Amino acid sequence: DVKVTQSSRYLVKRTGEKVFLECVQDMDHENMFWYRQDPGLGLRLIYFSYDVKMKEKGDIPEGYSVSREKKERFSLILESASTNQTSMYLCASSIPGQALYGYTFGSGTRLTVV
Amino acid sequence: GNSVTQMEGPVTLSEEAFLTINCTYTATGYPSLFWYVQYPGEGLQLLLKATKADDKGSNKGFEATYRKETTSFHLEKGSVQVSDSAVYFCALINQGAQKLVFGQGTRLTINP
Numbered sequence: 620d621v622k623v624t625q626s627s628r629y630l631v632k633r634t635g636e637k638v639f640l641e642c643v644q645d646m647d648h649e650n651m652f653w654y655r656q657d658p659g660l661g662l663r664l665i666y667f668s669y670d671v672k673m674k675e676k677g678d679i680p681e682g683y684s685v686s687r688e689k690k691e692r693f694s695l696i697l698e699s700a701s702t703n704q705t706s707m708y709l710c711a712s713s714i715p716g717q718a719l720y721g722y723t724f725g726s727g728t729r730l731t732v733v
Numbered sequence: 734g735n736s737v738t739q740m741e742g743p744v745t746l747s748e749e750a751f752l753t754i755n756c757t758y759t760a761t762g763y764p765s766l767f768w769y770v771q772y773p774g775e776g777l778q779l780l781l782k783a784t785k786a787d788d789k790g791s792n793k794g795f796e797a798t799y800r801k802e803t804t805s806f807h808l809e810k811g812s813v814q815v816s817d818s819a820v821y822f823c824a825l826i827n828q829g830a831q832k833l834v835f836g837q838g839t840r841l842t843i844n845p
Binding site for chain 2: 623652669725
């Protein structure tokens with residue numbers, strides 16, 4: 620089974636801190652994604668990466684950046700955390716051109732910014 | 734652009750009731766359609782999918798039929814269980830695209 624592992628299930632950070640959310644997948648998928656999930660808003664795409672060092676902005680990239688130095692790892696960075704970034708963050712991966720198989724998701728990181 | 738609209742939640746049912754969660758979509762081309770489920774405290778899991786018109790996806794007693802004429806992909810189950818309590822997401826992806834488009838999710842609670 621493909622596994623997508625997010626390093627933390629729960630995280631509490633202070634306003635202004637730099638925050639790193641890590642995601643690792645073990646099936647050599649080219650595509651990786653970061654979403655945030657908020658009640659009533661569903662999943663919103665923050666960033667997408669289709670290869671090492673390649674990235675593309677999603678629908679809500681403001682306040683976030685990403686890093687993909689190795690194929691298996693995709694990091695989401697909150698440069699200066701704010702309370703409106705309190706949310707559930709979900710990482711996913713997929714194979715290009717294999718749309719039939721959908722995405723494989725991690726278990727999520729619930730981030731609280733105080 | 735592409736979009737997915739799901740029925741408003743939350744939905745609360747009694748055990749063994751019939752379930753329908755409505756999903757309609759707007760897309761250019763011929764998308765593949767998906768239902769994902771998120772159990773409490775977990776990430777999303779693929780529940781079922783359909784890749785062309787009139788296809789029926791099914792899994793764990795859930796079914797959904799790809800209806801091109803009504804641009805719909807409604808999720809149904811004949812007899813729900815408490816363990817079906819979760820958030821359900823409808824999604825689509827266009828041919829050749831890399832990014833899923835999700836609906837807003839529907840929270841389902843089943844009472845014993």
